[in-house]
Amino acid sequence: MKVLTPEQSMMTCVRCGACRNVCPTLNITGREADGPRGRVLMARSMLTGEIPVNQEIKDQLDRCLLCSACVDACPMDVQIPDIVMLAKEQIAAATEAGTYHQPGVKLNTTHNDIKKTPAPLRSVRDFMFEKVLSDQKNLNQVGNLLWFYQKSGLQSLTRSLGILKFFPEQMRQMERIMPEILPPSKRKPHMEFTPRANRKKEPKGRVAFFQGCIMDVMFRRTNDNSIKLLSKTGFDVVTPKDQGCCGALHHHSGKKDKTIELAKANIKAFEKAGVDYIITNAGGCGAALVEYVDLFRDDPAWLERAKVFSSKIRDISEIVHEKGELPETSGKGERVTYQPSCHLQYVMKVKDAPVKLVKTIPNTEYMELPDKKYCCGSAGIYNILQPDLANKILDQKMEKVKQTDSAVLITSNPGCYLQMKLGLHREGMEAEIETKHVVDYLVESIERAEKQGH
Amino acid sequence: MNETIERAPLDEKVISRLREIFGVERLLTSQTDMMTYSYDASFETQLNPQKPQVAVIALSTHEVSECVKLANEYKVPLYPRGAATGQTGGAVSTKGGIMLDLSRMNRILEIDHQNMQAIIEPGVIQNDLNLALKPYGLQFPPDPGSANMCTIGGMVSNNSSGLRAVKYGVTRHYVLGMEVVLPTGDVIVTGGAKSKALKSVSGYDLAHLMIGSEGTLGIVTRLRLKLLPLPVTRGIVLCSFERLESAGEAVNAVFSSGLQPSAIEIMDFNCIKAVNMMKPELNLPVDNEAVLVFEVDGAKEEVTSQVNRLKKVVEKYATHLKFSDEPNECEKLWQARKLVGAAVGLLKPGGFRVYAGEDICVPISRLPETLREIHNIAEKYGIVCGIYGHVGDGNMHTGPVVNSSNEVEMENVQKMVEEIHQLAIRMEGTTTAEHGVGIVRAKYMDVEHGPAMEVMRAIKRTLDPNNILNPGKMALPN
Numbered sequence A: 001m002k003v004l005t006p007e008q009s010m011m012t013c014v015r016c017g018a019c020r021n022v023c024p025t026l027n028i029t030g031r032e033a034d035g036p037r038g039r040v041l042m043a044r045s046m047l048t049g050e051i052p053v054n055q056e057i058k059d060q061l062d063r064c065l066l067c068s069a070c071v072d073a074c075p076m077d078v079q080i081p082d083i084v085m086l087a088k089e090q091i092a093a094a095t096e097a098g099t100y101h102q103p104g105v106k107l108n109t110t111h112n113d114i115k116k117t118p119a120p121l122r123s124v125r126d127f128m129f130e131k132v133l134s135d136q137k138n139l140n141q142v143g144n145l146l147w148f149y150q151k152s153g154l155q156s157l158t159r160s161l162g163i164l165k166f167f168p169e170q171m172r173q174m175e176r177i178m179p180e181i182l183p184p185s186k187r188k189p190h191m192e193f194t195p196r197a198n199r200k201k202e203p204k205g206r207v208a209f210f211q212g213c214i215m216d217v218m219f220r221r222t223n224d225n226s227i228k229l230l231s232k233t234g235f236d237v238v239t240p241k242d243q244g245c246c247g248a249l250h251h252h253s254g255k256k257d258k259t260i261e262l263a264k265a266n267i268k269a270f271e272k273a274g275v276d277y278i279i280t281n282a283g284g285c286g287a288a289l290v291e292y293v294d295l296f297r298d299d300p301a302w303l304e305r306a307k308v309f310s311s312k313i314r315d316i317s318e319i320v321h322e323k324g325e326l327p328e329t330s331g332k333g334e335r336v337t338y339q340p341s342c343h344l345q346y347v348m349k350v351k352d353a354p355v356k357l358v359k360t361i362p363n364t365e366y367m368e369l370p371d372k373k374y375c376c377g378s379a380g381i382y383n384i385l386q387p388d389l390a391n392k393i394l395d396q397k398m399e400k401v402k403q404t405d406s407a408v409l410i411t412s413n414p415g416c417y418l419q420m421k422l423g424l425h426r427e428g429m430e431a432e433i434e435t436k437h438v439v440d441y442l443v444e445s446i447e448r449a450e451k452q453g454h
Numbered sequence B: 001m002n003e004t005i006e007r008a009p010l011d012e013k014v015i016s017r018l019r020e021i022f023g024v025e026r027l028l029t030s031q032t033d034m035m036t037y038s039y040d041a042s043f044e045t046q047l048n049p050q051k052p053q054v055a056v057i058a059l060s061t062h063e064v065s066e067c068v069k070l071a072n073e074y075k076v077p078l079y080p081r082g083a084a085t086g087q088t089g090g091a092v093s094t095k096g097g098i099m100l101d102l103s104r105m106n107r108i109l110e111i112d113h114q115n116m117q118a119i120i121e122p123g124v125i126q127n128d129l130n131l132a133l134k135p136y137g138l139q140f141p142p143d144p145g146s147a148n149m150c151t152i153g154g155m156v157s158n159n160s161s162g163l164r165a166v167k168y169g170v171t172r173h174y175v176l177g178m179e180v181v182l183p184t185g186d187v188i189v190t191g192g193a194k195s196k197a198l199k200s201v202s203g204y205d206l207a208h209l210m211i212g213s214e215g216t217l218g219i220v221t222r223l224r225l226k227l228l229p230l231p232v233t234r235g236i237v238l239c240s241f242e243r244l245e246s247a248g249e250a251v252n253a254v255f256s257s258g259l260q261p262s263a264i265e266i267m268d269f270n271c272i273k274a275v276n277m278m279k280p281e282l283n284l285p286v287d288n289e290a291v292l293v294f295e296v297d298g299a300k301e302e303v304t305s306q307v308n309r310l311k312k313v314v315e316k317y318a319t320h321l322k323f324s325d326e327p328n329e330c331e332k333l334w335q336a337r338k339l340v341g342a343a344v345g346l347l348k349p350g351g352f353r354v355y356a357g358e359d360i361c362v363p364i365s366r367l368p369e370t371l372r373e374i375h376n377i378a379e380k381y382g383i384v385c386g387i388y389g390h391v392g393d394g395n396m397h398t399g400p401v402v403n404s405s406n407e408v409e410m411e412n413v414q415k416m417v418e419e420i421h422q423l424a425i426r427m428e429g430t431t432t433a434e435h436g437v438g439i440v441r442a443k444y445m446d447v448e449h450g451p452a453m454e455v456m457r458a459i460k461r462t463l464d465p466n467n468i469l470n471p472g473k474m475a476l477p478n
């Protein structure tokens, strides 16, 4: 659990600047307000009422990627993304209430003209969070529709008809890089229990697999491979049926009640599984699960249960590297590089397990990605809301990827995966460089070795 | 000090000329932006942040030169700024004006490994340069605690140094030449305009006039730095002492035995307590007055033999002793020193560590006496503080911990700092060994320098007749 609440931690910032050199947005513009230290100061001035809620601050804070690189670098444990979120919640509340004016205005050129999100956009967003993301059945239906849309050729039809022109540029690009959705017949619920592949050996542990919501629809193959990888590296795997969305997206958009509801449901579901560890393959989800404890600060009964739950969370690379036994693997004689997931490296603190695993593969050459510390912009709403900054961040990332001259770009999180694909698509390099989740890369290497062995 | 210069207000004309130089994206005028340019890492600017009127982000010498010319023409104050990790308010405006952010001029232009030098722009971060040098087996040695975030331009302007100064010296020792934009906007290169020589005594050494001038005489836009081979490995000896005095004797004994440690760090009893709180597994002995951490570096065999010799010398004085020449183990022992800056904050629940009075330096022989005096002063004002520092050169960092909502404490800590600075001067030392003067130590300049201060003012007037570069600092003409 974090030692300090966001309110407390914003007061402990000593302005040392240790967070400056890891921030992707500051790296692009060099503007202090685009860096963590500036953001803490702005948010704090607003939250303490020193300056009123105003559009300038909202615009500035919206530029933060919430990637947590700064938290990892901060010696004082200042929770920058949480502080930014807190400020954004206050801004949202003030916008709803129409009270942007606060007493004690000190700023002389204050704009009190916060622009509201247009109503239809808001209701679509609310619907997404309330109904779709928190209900696996619903999500599956959306998945089915998406699959139908891709399969039926509607996709190419809309593409060629240019309907997508009405979407902003970013949406159109996003649409093109969406992974192929598996047909409904291949998206049946996972087996509740998958034993270790080699029954002659003692199990390396009994683990539960956290499937995630979007992950299980859009990246079903990676999820299947994750269970396979765990089994092949010696684990008995339980995949609880009544698990649900981690709540990260709800949390990030300030929907605390819903987040708590989802958290409780997951805690219950995994308590029943009776496992040593709970495994995720998406840094974003993993980070949210680790942070469940922070949701229950004021609820002692649930806090204890949350602590047990959170202490069991492990990333799949981490557990395979530390406790598992990787069978024989074989590469294709290609060079690969790795873009870490921010949530994985900065919140879950898993810095190099994926690389260590990849490095063990014979006939695969690993090349470090320069400046891999910087967030890629993680495909999503940020691309749409901050197209300018998002594109610059991505262009720079692709520049570095090119420098490594790799054939495969490995990621460890669906958001990063999509963003990397988007970047490669924009550069017209999709044919030369393949994007792959580290799990898929490992399973393919294992299966290649198995084939070669026969 | 009372010379005042008529200043034109920063009107639309200046702004539009700045827009021509920097474009719309790199000219910042919003109040929110100004708020974020109102501080550096100093306690002073945390209490009294000061906004500039505009900020610009420079990308080239040409832009800097044009900007300085404009400021000079309109007599607008101009404040150069690196990463603003300085602890003196050096990179903060005192009179509105233009904030010139140099952190984006951060390209490494050339690593000339054959000639053991590198050419860089001033915004390069110390650690980034060293990462780039590593594959060549080279290093840029000056190592401030802020190496991960401070710019080398800032280091040069403050003549920064770190705990390895005892063996490797300070930033000044690694500057071979530089390109500087003078307060008139003219651009000069010192240290030989075209030279790549490693040694030169040709002419006045203007680079060395610029080093440590804290942005008051010129703006550094390019640097030619001297590099050294990277030591292969390091060894650590960590030892504790019942009394401060025996720690002092141990240091003397080490020096007279002909050993040359790359760092000698001291931590007082409060620091020991704090580090134990943060990392209980280090388990430093609590009933002792001081811990010393020695570091030696070099080739493997050399390090092993140095560690053994060091051990023999200090054994006589120390109560406990741990040592290693194995990288992982060294890293663990070194944590004791590495964490201390942040750890002192734990000395008082809910408190935070203040960077003020943090940089005094006294003759090594007077260290124990000075440490005791500082604790007496702290006690008088009821302030908890941990003291640590570089014994090898007598530089001590005092870390008072206060509660920001306690007004009495906030006032007392300022009085305490004043007394610590006076103490340093009384002990034949200085108020600042590495962090600089800026705003916070300007008032001691006349006492420390006497008539030499007038020479400094004369130099300033000659180079910067309109007093546009970083005015309000270092007790120079205001």
Ligand SMILES: Cc1cc2nc3c(=O)[nH]c(=O)nc-3n(C[C@H](O)[C@H](O)[C@H](O)COP(=O)(O)OP(=O)(O)OC[C@H]3O[C@@H](n4cnc5c(N)ncnc54)[C@H](O)[C@@H]3O)c2cc1C
Residues within 6 Å of the ligand: A015, A016, A017, B040, B041, B079, B080, B081, B082, B083, B084, B085, B086, B087, B089, B090, B091, B102, B122, B143, B144, B145, B146, B149, B150, B151, B152, B153, B154, B155, B156, B157, B158, B159, B160, B161, B162, B163, B214, B215, B216, B218, B219, B220, B221, B434, B435, B436, B438, B470
């Ligand atoms: C946690 C922490 C630990 C620290 N430890 C040390 C330490 O061990 N040793 C040490 O010496 N310092 C230390 N410092 C102080 C500070 O980091 C150094 O002084 C550093 O060199 C300042 O670099 P900067 O880029 O942040 O400069 P800034 O703070 O931005 O500027 C410093 C001064 O240089 C001027 N300046 C900056 N760039 C230029 C330029 N290109 N041309 C002309 N003038 C310029 C500014 O006007 C200002 O006067 C520490 C600071 C912190 C927060």
Ligand code: SF4
Residues within 6 Å of the ligand: A012, A013, A014, A015, A016, A017, A018, A019, A020, A036, A037, A040, A073, A074, A075, A076, A077, A078, A080
């Ligand atoms: S590293 Fe932490 S304490 Fe330092 S400026 Fe950033 S947020 Fe503040």
Ligand code: SF4
Residues within 6 Å of the ligand: A022, A023, A024, A025, A026, A034, A035, A036, A039, A063, A064, A065, A066, A067, A068, A069, A070, A071, A080, A081, A375
């Ligand atoms: S969360 Fe990421 S983008 Fe936001 S301030 Fe921190 S490092 Fe920068």
